[in-house]
Amino acid sequence: MAHFIKLNVLKPGFEEAPKKEYSHNLINLDRVTNIEASRIHSLIFTENSRNPIRVKENIDEILALSKDCRK
Numbered sequence: 001m002a003h004f005i006k007l008n009v010l011k012p013g014f015e016e017a018p019k020k021e022y023s024h025n026l027i028n029l030d031r032v033t034n035i036e037a038s039r040i041h042s043l044i045f046t047e048n049s050r051n052p053i054r055v056k057e058n059i060d061e062i063l064a065l066s067k068d069c070r071k
Helices: 059-068
Strands: 004-010 022-028 032-037 042-046 053-055
Touching: 004 059, 032 059, 042 059
Parallel strands: none
Antiparallel strands: 004 022, 004 053, 032 042, 042 053
């Protein structure tokens, strides 16, 4: 069974924009290989992506959400 969490993902093209736009997306934790903190976002690396997924939530928030999805 897949383990999904809902995160605020930065929309493509808004990396350098002053006003960031996000959309809600489900992230499958079973496909995540690494999560790193950056200056503004957390970077999520998955098995089959070349570029990281930039999300608004910090690492602690992602960890808390991941624990909630296992209940």
